Amino acid sequence: MIARSSFIQRYFQSRTGVIGLIILTLIIVMAIFGPTLYPVDPWDMVSRPLQWPSFGAEAPLGSDVLGRDVLSGLINGARVSLIIGISATAAAVAIGVTVGAVAGYFRGLTDDALMRITEVFQTIPNFLFVIVLVAVFRPSVFTISAAIAVVSWPAVARLVRGEFLSLRQRAFVESCVTIGMSTPRIIFTQILPNCIAPVIVTSSIMIATAILVEAGLSFLGLGDPNVMSWGAMIGFGRQSLRTSWYLTLIPGVAIQLTVLSISFVGEALNDSLNPRL
Amino acid sequence: MTTILSCRDLVVEYPTADGPLRAVDRVSLDVERGQTLALVGESGCGKSTLARAIMGLASVKSGSIKLEGEELTGLSQRELRKYRPAIQMVFQNPYGSLNPRLSVGRIIEEPMMVQNIGTQAERRKRVLDLLDRVGLTSEAAGQYPHQFSGGQRQRIAIARALALNPKLIVCDEPVSALDVSVQAQVLNLLVELQRDLGVSYLFISHDLAVVRHIAHATAVMYLGRIAARSNSRDFWKSPAHPYVRALKDATPSMAAIRDGTPGQPILEGEIPSALNPPAGCRFSTRCRYVVDVCRQTEPHLRQVTDQSWVACHRVSVGANGAAVLPESELIAD
Numbered sequence: 001m002i003a004r005s006s007f008i009q010r011y012f013q014s015r016t017g018v019i020g021l022i023i024l025t026l027i028i029v030m031a032i033f034g035p036t037l038y039p040v041d042p043w044d045m046v047s048r049p050l051q052w053p054s055f056g057a058e059a060p061l062g063s064d065v066l067g068r069d070v071l072s073g074l075i076n077g078a079r080v081s082l083i084i085g086i087s088a089t090a091a092a093v094a095i096g097v098t099v100g101a102v103a104g105y106f107r108g109l110t111d112d113a114l115m116r117i118t119e120v121f122q123t124i125p126n127f128l129f130v131i132v133l134v135a136v137f138r139p140s141v142f143t144i145s146a147a148i149a150v151v152s153w154p155a156v157a158r159l160v161r162g163e164f165l166s167l168r169q170r171a172f173v174e175s176c177v178t179i180g181m182s183t184p185r186i187i188f189t190q191i192l193p194n195c196i197a198p199v200i201v202t203s204s205i206m207i208a209t210a211i212l213v214e215a216g217l218s219f220l221g222l223g224d225p226n227v228m229s230w231g232a233m234i235g236f237g238r239q240s241l242r243t244s245w246y247l248t249l250i251p252g253v254a255i256q257l258t259v260l261s262i263s264f265v266g267e268a269l270n271d272s273l274n275p276r277l
Numbered sequence: 278m279t280t281i282l283s284c285r286d287l288v289v290e291y292p293t294a295d296g297p298l299r300a301v302d303r304v305s306l307d308v309e310r311g312q313t314l315a316l317v318g319e320s321g322c323g324k325s326t327l328a329r330a331i332m333g334l335a336s337v338k339s340g341s342i343k344l345e346g347e348e349l350t351g352l353s354q355r356e357l358r359k360y361r362p363a364i365q366m367v368f369q370n371p372y373g374s375l376n377p378r379l380s381v382g383r384i385i386e387e388p389m390m391v392q393n394i395g396t397q398a399e400r401r402k403r404v405l406d407l408l409d410r411v412g413l414t415s416e417a418a419g420q421y422p423h424q425f426s427g428g429q430r431q432r433i434a435i436a437r438a439l440a441l442n443p444k445l446i447v448c449d450e451p452v453s454a455l456d457v458s459v460q461a462q463v464l465n466l467l468v469e470l471q472r473d474l475g476v477s478y479l480f481i482s483h484d485l486a487v488v489r490h491i492a493h494a495t496a497v498m499y500l501g502r503i504a505a506r507s508n509s510r511d512f513w514k515s516p517a518h519p520y521v522r523a524l525k526d527a528t529p530s531m532a533a534i535r536d537g538t539p540g541q542p543i544l545e546g547e548i549p550s551a552l553n554p555p556a557g558c559r560f561s562t563r564c565r566y567v568v569d570v571c572r573q574t575e576p577h578l579r580q581v582t583d584q585s586w587v588a589c590h591r592v593s594v595g596a597n598g599a600a601v602l603p604e605s606e607l608i609a610d
Contacts, residue, residue: 171374175434177354178332179388179441180361193378 010272017268023261034075042072042228077230084214085207091149096156104164118154126151148210163195197273204266208259282308287340289330300326302501313478315492323501324481328449362441369450371430375422382418388440407436428459445477500559509584517600518587566591
């Protein structure tokens with residue numbers, strides 16, 4: 001990395017980046033330590049149904065139609081959302097970087113073949129494709145993450161391919177060929193570090209998208225039935241939207257804040273990793 | 278004098294949408310040990326392609342490249358690896374030839390790491406020696422390329438090329454991206470390194486003025502072919518080949534400016550497309566001495582003096598043994 005300290009300085013110059021980082025840190029802390037600090041099972045009926053939020057009661061953020069604690073759902077949902085967002089993105093980046101790097105470095109037939117496959121995945125509407133995959137392989141945190149990864153990697157592959165196509169032509173890469181460096185070593189030590197910045201930025205947006213997709217699936221009842229997630233909470237609250245709108249509002253705001261904070265972080269990363277733009 | 282690099286009838290083609298483009302067409306040249314062969318020509322004449330072919334960066338269609346008698350064409354990248362240390366390259370643009378994410382020390386150490394030379398401590402010591410040799414301080418090792426000027430970066434690139442103790446360095450327009458004031462410093466460094474280390478250069482340039490100071494032998498390329506070559510520096514004072522003369526006259530000279538006769542436009546038009554080279558002599562479309570035979574038969578490189586070869590129908594050997602062009606016709610024209 002070029003002068004690490006100046007990268008951090010540039011990051012903290014962005015106000016939205018700092019706000020995003022603070023909110024995101026709070027959500028992560030909540031996801032990690034929340035269930036220990038607030039050990040209420042999100043599936044337990046802890047109070048009368050449809051209790052409005054009020055401090056000091058059994059359920060501080062109210063209870064849903066079955067008397068389940070909304071605060072506990074919120075805390076446990078954070079964990080599910082982040083796990084799915086991060087693991088789906090990690091898998092998508094791993095596949096996308098590999099495909100993009102190979103296609104961009106070797107060009108020619110390899111490139112053509114890999115890009116045609118990529119296009120097949122890109123032409124199917126993402127959300128529908130995820131629904132089909134999750135419906136075929138019973139919904140669980142793992143299959144949902146995998147399905148989101150399967151639809152997300154083409155964007156990374158195209159991005160990395162483009163970077164490789166241009167970086168491969170650069171003299172410093174050719175100069176590594178002339179010293180006898182092997183191809184895998186050139187890919188991993190010379191080209192990849194130079195295209196990691198846009199990948200990081202794209203990843204942050206992909207985490208946000210994955211969280212939204214999972215929420216959408218759970219809302220439709222296609223989420224993992226064994227875990228409480230924010231989307232599922234919105235789905236449960238839907239029937240009583242007019243009378244107990246807080247049931248929809250609270251997890252909705254949680255999703256909003258998470259996605260927004262990740263977007264802020266992504267944007268600030270983009271600005272600080274590409275200072276020349 | 279021994280030959281370090283020898284190319285024979287080298288052909289390099291690029292596939293294009295309009296068919297194969299022959300960028301280098303039956304080129305032969307030799308680089309002698311400890312000497313500099315300059316390869317001169319306009320943009321697009323194939324000189325950089327030739328350099329890339331020699332470095333194994335462009336694939337050769339036919340012909341041979343021999344490094345100290347060992348054939349390099351037809352070898353895979355893996356097989357080429359053991360010959361790599363002997364032949365290194367300095368690229369044109371020092372802003373693109375250094376990895377922006379690596380420290381200068383690492384950039385110079387890398388060739389030795391790849392070729393498994395020495396321990397880490399030995400390599401680090403050699404990096405400092407090399408930095409010193411190219412005129413940079415040892416502090417440079419911990420800095421990054423963007424902290425240096427173009428001339429300094431080219432010095433770093435030269436240090437990297439020297440790291441493996443090469444016998445030949447292919448310099449592809451190493452000073453053309455630099456300020457004029459810096460060009461001379463880098464050229465002097467190259468000359469100094471040759472004197473101290475005995476390294477040979479294949480020096481590619483479009484600038485005869487740059488070449489004159491450092492070359493032992495010169496070859497001029499036009500549209501993928503060698504138009505003239507000479508081992509004598511005198512040849513270039515009054516070049517016999519019409520294209521070389523045009524190149525020389527296009528070089529601004531202080532004498533001409535002082536005498537009020539700055540070079541008249543000798544060379545008109547653009548270099549023709551290599552996709553569709555002219556019949557006969559490739560220079561016939563722009564040559565002032567052109568006659569019918571030039572448009573029909575391609576001239577071959579032939580010896581005109583004991584040190585010089587030209588590919589031109591119109592050059593003859595004068596009474597004094599020097600190669601001459603028919604001046605009288607030019608006046609009548």
